[in-house]
Amino acid sequence: MTVSMTHVVEEPKSPKDRKAVLEINNLKVYYATPTGNVRAVDNVSFKVYQGEIVGLVGESGCGKTTTAMAILRLVQPPGRIVGGEILLDGINLATLHGQGLRDVRWNRLALIPQGAMNSLNPVMRISKQIGDAIETHEGRQSGRQLKERILSLLTTVGLPSRVYNMYPHELSGGMKQRACIAMAIALNPSLIIADEPTSALDVVVQRVVGETLLDVKERLGVSMIIIGHDMGLMAQLVDRLAVMYAGRMVEISPVETVFEEPLHPYTQLLIESIPSIKERKPLKLTEGITHDLRNPPPGCIFQLRCPHVHEKCLAVDPPLLEVRPNHHVACHLYYE
Ligand SMILES: Nc1ncnc2c1ncn2[C@@H]1O[C@H](COP(=O)(O)OP(=O)(O)OP(=O)(O)O)[C@@H](O)[C@H]1O
Numbered sequence: 001m002t003v004s005m006t007h008v009v010e011e012p013k014s015p016k017d018r019k020a021v022l023e024i025n026n027l028k029v030y031y032a033t034p035t036g037n038v039r040a041v042d043n044v045s046f047k048v049y050q051g052e053i054v055g056l057v058g059e060s061g062c063g064k065t066t067t068a069m070a071i072l073r074l075v076q077p078p079g080r081i082v083g084g085e086i087l088l089d090g091i092n093l094a095t096l097h098g099q100g101l102r103d104v105r106w107n108r109l110a111l112i113p114q115g116a117m118n119s120l121n122p123v124m125r126i127s128k129q130i131g132d133a134i135e136t137h138e139g140r141q142s143g144r145q146l147k148e149r150i151l152s153l154l155t156t157v158g159l160p161s162r163v164y165n166m167y168p169h170e171l172s173g174g175m176k177q178r179a180c181i182a183m184a185i186a187l188n189p190s191l192i193i194a195d196e197p198t199s200a201l202d203v204v205v206q207r208v209v210g211e212t213l214l215d216v217k218e219r220l221g222v223s224m225i226i227i228g229h230d231m232g233l234m235a236q237l238v239d240r241l242a243v244m245y246a247g248r249m250v251e252i253s254p255v256e257t258v259f260e261e262p263l264h265p266y267t268q269l270l271i272e273s274i275p276s277i278k279e280r281k282p283l284k285l286t287e288g289i290t291h292d293l294r295n296p297p298p299g300c301i302f303q304l305r306c307p308h309v310h311e312k313c314l315a316v317d318p319p320l321l322e323v324r325p326n327h328h329v330a331c332h333l334y335y336e
């Protein structure tokens with residue numbers, strides 16, 4: 001299992017040739033509780049390059065939504081960003097305040113929140129909701145131009161023009177989700193963060209919404225972070241996959257590489273647990289428990305569940321290192 005760091009493999013297409021739209025360095029977000037700080041995001045670093053989709057996966061409670069909220073500076077008390085940098089087009093969002101933060105947040109970043117389709121205003125037509133979003137940030141627009149822009153946004157997300165005059169309750173779940181995507185792209189952001197954009201939709205509609213996101217990326221060249229649990233959808237949608245475990249980033253690599261050869265033992269379990277109809281086998285459940293996020297053990301955070309745990313893992317926290325070209329992993333099995 002041990003692979004030397006000098007291992008030579010064919011160089012995959014490098015995302016590094018592109019500009020990093022987002023660069024996160026050593027981000028820490030803690031929730032203060034009476035019994036101590038919950039280290040929801042602990043020393044997380046990663047980049048999102050121009051025009052790529054990064055998928056963020058990991059079990060429930062590992063810190064995906066907290067990471068997204070930190071990027072938007074929307075972490076609510078008792079949560080707090082306690083360290084790190086969030087560079088969007090070179091500007092550190094972690095230290096911005098007031099109007100400067102508001103400008104960046106809405107003009108360069110867009111969020112499709114967890115359960116977005118339920119956040120549409122039920123008594124407002126879709127056209128008004130999208131139009132208000134545009135006018136709030138760009139000021140008053142001429143009626144005809146605004147209408148044309150909204151209709152063009154609806155076309156971009158594959159919705160018919162009749163949706164313009166409809167209310168949310170007249171739309172199916174998938175249509176509502178696509179209306180939320182239209183709102184997210186309305187202000188031409190550099191980065192869209194979509195938190196579980198397809199959960200609570202049936203599989204066919206999930207694929208349609210996935211295709212819509214892919215299409216938006218192709219047409220607008222926008223970068224995205226898509227948070228999700230569905231590994232099948234991730235395989236279809238994302239360029240790189242980032243795997244979190246207990247507040248840490250444990251692996252990040254081009255998606256095809258992760259599926260062919262996952263390196264971190266947690267990612268291996270995650271991929272082995274994808275059910276297959278061709279080869280039915282009992283679902284592989286990870287044994288052991290996740291440690292208390294208020295009190296991480298010394299050494300590796302996956303030690304309680306790892307089938308390969310050895311002495312070093314109990315003492316030394318493995319850093320996230322590039323052990324193959326474009327393939328980063330935080331595991332002692334891969335460095336000498
Ligand atoms: N207000 C809070 N107070 C204390 N702990 C919190 C609070 N909000 C979140 N947490 C903790 O922070 C951790 C990360 O939560 P987060 O919502 O980011 O997880 P997630 O990966 O998005 O999970 P899911 O897949 O279920 O959406 C969890 O362990 C959670 O219990």
Ligand SMILES: [Mg+2]
Nearest residue numbers: 064065066114
């Ligand atoms: Mg979440």
